[in-house]
Amino acid sequence: xxxxxxxxxxxxxxxxxxxxxxxxxxxxxxxxxxxxxxxxxxxxxxxxxxxxxxxxxxxxxxxxxxxxxxxxxxxxxxxxxxxxxxxxxxxxxxxxxxxxxxxxxxxxxxxxxxx
Amino acid sequence: xxxxxxxxxxxxxxxxxxxxxxxxxxxxxxxxxxxxxxxxxxxxxxxxxxxxxxxxxxxxxxxxxxxxxxxxxxxxxxxxxxxxxxxxxxxxxxxxxxxxxxxxxxxxxxxxx
Numbered sequence: 001x002x003x004x005x006x007x008x009x010x011x012x013x014x015x016x017x018x019x020x021x022x023x024x025x026x027x028x029x030x031x032x033x034x035x036x037x038x039x040x041x042x043x044x045x046x047x048x049x050x051x052x053x054x055x056x057x058x059x060x061x062x063x064x065x066x067x068x069x070x071x072x073x074x075x076x077x078x079x080x081x082x083x084x085x086x087x088x089x090x091x092x093x094x095x096x097x098x099x100x101x102x103x104x105x106x107x108x109x110x111x112x113x114x115x
Numbered sequence: 116x117x118x119x120x121x122x123x124x125x126x127x128x129x130x131x132x133x134x135x136x137x138x139x140x141x142x143x144x145x146x147x148x149x150x151x152x153x154x155x156x157x158x159x160x161x162x163x164x165x166x167x168x169x170x171x172x173x174x175x176x177x178x179x180x181x182x183x184x185x186x187x188x189x190x191x192x193x194x195x196x197x198x199x200x201x202x203x204x205x206x207x208x209x210x211x212x213x214x215x216x217x218x219x220x221x222x223x224x225x226x227x228x
Contacts (some may be wrong), residue, residue: 004146007150015186030151031214042218042219042220043205043218043221045210045215045216045217048214048215050214055212055214056212056215074187086164091159093159095214102164103149103161103164104159104161104216105161106158106160107149107158108156108157108158109156109157109158
């Protein structure tokens, strides 16, 4: 299995630009999570989906952030417009609903730098 | 809210010595606890979990964790540390929804030769 695949691995952009991060979960997994990692705040849950439907987006920082999951094999996290404080590593993870006590499988992350 | 705390930002240990990375938890109901490891520029990798049963849980790479209900702790341990164990370690707990994980701040483990 290829695992959770994220792209791009690195993104450098200027303040005000739109950023789109992409994620392909493990085939068959029906939960998908977006986390953000910073030195100051650690790992924060932004949003998660079940069967492509957003379940909890209370962690999304503000309206500049949006996430979609158009099908079971693809999700995007979009920031528009981006700001320097959005600089972080963004992780996607997936898991199986039928294994409620099971672990989350993480991608390698997308490191975002907003200048 | 379900939460965990990792009281140490960094743990230093010499190669061959036993290591302990501490974690305490605060939950309502039964705790579902996890340990993950993160190597530089990589994603988080699952090490082990406690759901129910034996208080000593064995996981990947020779790691184990001891669940202590009276002390609300879930410390990660290894009898003999390797230099290659140097990484960032996260304790986590299932959140109230039962699906997402709430992570601690992480503990940086440095194993010196």
